[in-house]
Amino acid sequence: MSVLEAFSTNTPVMLRDLDLYHSIINGYYIGCKDEAEMNVKLRELINDPVLLSEYRQRSITASDRYSEDHLAKIWYDFYTEQSKEGQYVKK
Numbered sequence: 001m002s003v004l005e006a007f008s009t010n011t012p013v014m015l016r017d018l019d020l021y022h023s024i025i026n027g028y029y030i031g032c033k034d035e036a037e038m039n040v041k042l043r044e045l046i047n048d049p050v051l052l053s054e055y056r057q058r059s060i061t062a063s064d065r066y067s068e069d070h071l072a073k074i075w076y077d078f079y080t081e082q083s084k085e086g087q088y089v090k091k
Contacts, residue, residue, distance in 0.1 A: 012055030
């Protein structure tokens with residue numbers, strides 16, 4: 001939940017790079033294997049305004065993608081399609 005909150009404030013997100021995140025939010029966050037790498041990447045962000053801006057933009061994009069309205073539409077479309085498919089099942 002805190003990741004989505006960070007995205008919604010246009011804050012670049014840095015996380016431990018776990019497989020769990022790859023299928024969900026890959027490409028939207030800065031992945032690091034450990035604390036030492038996080039420190040290196042934080043320094044990079046501090047010293048590179050273009051990189052910082054890029055990750056802010058990724059947060060904006062992620063915030064739109066995972067917004068309540070967008071997710072509600074995805075689920076609505078999914079269940080609508082499922083209900084249509086269920087109508088054609090012969091008993």
